[in-house]
Amino acid sequence: MEVTREEIPEAVGEVRQFEEGFTWKTVLGTFFVGIVIMPAAIYVGLVAGTAVGAAAQWMTIIVFNEVARRSFIPLKKQELYLLYYVAGGLAGMVGTALAGGPFAWWIWNQYFANSTAAKQFGIYGKIPTWVVPPPGSPAIINRTFLDSAWLVPLYLLLAYQVIGRLTWIGMGYSLFRLTSDIERLPFPLAPIAAAGATALAEVGRKEETWRWQVFSVGAVLGLIWGFFYVGIPAISSAFMVKPLQLIPIPYIDLTPTTESFLPSAPIGLVGDLGLLITGFVLPFPIVLGNLIGSVLCQGIANPVLYHMGYIPTWRPGMTIIYTQFATSFDVWISVGAGFAGAVAIIGFYSMGKLLATARKQYGGRGRGSLAPPPGRGDFPISLALGMWFFATLASVIICHKLVPKFPLWILVFFAFIWTPLNSYISARMIGFGGFFPGIPYLKEATIILSGYKNVDIWFAPIPLADYGGTAQFFREVELTGTKFTSILKAEALMFFVILGFSFLYWQYIWKLRPIPDPAYPYAQKMWPLNAMNSALIMTANLSPEQAWLLKALKFKVIGASFGIGLLIYILMNYFGLPPMLFYGFVGGVTGLPANTLVIFIGALLGRYYFSKRFGEHRWRAYTPVLAAGYGCGFGLVSMICIALTLIAKSVSYMPY
Secondary structure: OOOHHHHOOOOOOOOOOOOOOOHHHHHHHHHHHHHHHHHHHHHHHHOOOOOOOHHHHHHHHHHHHHHHHHHHOOOOHHHHHHHHHHHHHHHHHEEOOOOOOHHHHHHHHHHOOHHHHHHHOOOOOOOOOOOOOOOHHHOOOOOOOOHHHHHHHHHHHHHHHHHHHHHHHHHHHHHHHHHHHHHHOOOOOOOHHHHHHHHHHHHOHHHHHHHHHHHHOOOOOOOHHHHHHHHHHHOOOOOOOOOOOOOOOOOOEEEEHHOOOOOOOOOOOOOOOHHHHHHHOOOHHHHHHHHHHHHHHHHHHHHHHHHOOOOOOOOOOOOHHHHHHHHHHHHHHHHHHHHHHHHHHHHHHHHHHHHHOOOOOOHOOOOOOOOOOOOOOOOHHHHHHHHHHHHHHHHHHHHHHHHHOOOOOHHHHHHHHHHHHHHHHHHHHHHHHHOOOOOHHHHHHHHHHHHHOOHHHOOOOOOOOOOHHHHHHHHHHHHOOOHHOOOHHHHHHHHHHHHHHHHHHHHHHHHHHHOOOOOHHHHHHHHHHHHHHHHHOOOOOOOHHHHHHHHHHHHHHHHHHHHHHHHHHHHHHHOOHHHHHHHHHOOOOOOOOHHHHHHHHHHHHHHHHHHHHOHHHHHHHHHHHHHEEEEEEEEHHHHHHHHHHHHHHHHHOOOO
């Protein structure tokens, strides 16, 4: 059923007046996040594998809103929204449990280039020097960025940062004008996100006492749990060789214990209370589908498939991490690919139905105007498309110079034909239904089938992207009444702030000790698995003996899973089950039962206890604020403990 703009909540509605959100207060907030919160985000990512993005956003809002309120210069909602946006951008993760800006990738690249996985898969020493200095380089041995070996990676990093901003702003704004202003698509999820961001302006007002009460409860939970989960390991790492972990991070591994009766099943317990609170927030059908998918596939199917001989890579004694890798290699990477393809086809089918309905209802005619609302801070579409075109052209040229033997026509096709077309389809799908699955493994399949035989292509900036989601972002900005020029100014400031502080903090932390290290439990346990997964993909286009991804991708299993995925969706639709149950099931196929079980327990508590105690409508209003409070408390205690740890380590290096 199509959602129309008439169904948008009145609390959000259409905005008629727009105001500037980029002020000196926003500038101060940007530096506050860079100086105080970015190092905490880095450390928490290494220690616990979690993000402090929500905590950073809430803490920035609370601090500046309270200071401004007591100084009798209250912040406008546009200023608060921009602070919220900036905090999320500076403290957000740039990769798997990697936060702290673009220099985080240098840390990962130097680890991967020298990892056991790179040696086992035959790509050690083959990673180009425009990615990372070669093994044995003084820059790697001395753990320093201040070496001439990093100059070419630095030039490329700066170029990527500029090109990335120009492309997403240019194409995203153009898609927004086309789908929102002209076609008047509803973007059903944008009002929800905009209403949540706008509600931040109410924090601290006396008439909103229930928000403060719920937020405070969540903050106290986060403070207590964060101290035991992250704080104690962080503080103890300052004076102990092996940090003290009262709650093992990230799992209590039970796989070696259960392997006698559940062979190849990754069994464990997780101690992250945030997963329980996540169950409060997520829709129940998604959580239920996740649990069914993970338990059925990882807990029940794995032992059966092992006894049938379909999981030969697994060996008794493997930990939960290596068990997950082995089973994914043998079975689940292929099953996941097939299900992902089914989700994509279902998405295109749904889009076709929506377009047919719109064409019948509106006769295929646009419903808007080329003229933007006055005062919104718009800029010419020709300028936006020009930004995108020249930045994309620059990315094609750079990529061709780095990998000159890779077919140029593929780069041009991805850059100027597929990316705009796919982004427009994505924007329309999101504009109608709020979701677009994308095309799975397109880049990987293209590289494999191209016949190119070197590893360097996996590190090249191939101009393949989906900018459909940025159209919804501009719609969110519009609904908050913030001028678009505020986003442009904020991005310009963030460019310099994030580069400077990212370089400073990653250099400092890397210099303290190698990464990963026992002081960083999550990185110590998970980075080897991530390295193996990356190496698995990067050998797919090499010789047949090294094409591990081709060995892992079993096309008969992919085809069968594709058909099964479509059949499951059709049956669920026939019996009237919610579509979210299907998408949750697909997401849980490769998920660990340890995670999905805790989330499900949270969902059960919310659905059958808290909803009945507080009322379903009120509980639904409570949960986002409770989760934000927990994230704020968890991030706050993490940042305090991490600050003490960094100070203690710095003092220990001083000769007096």
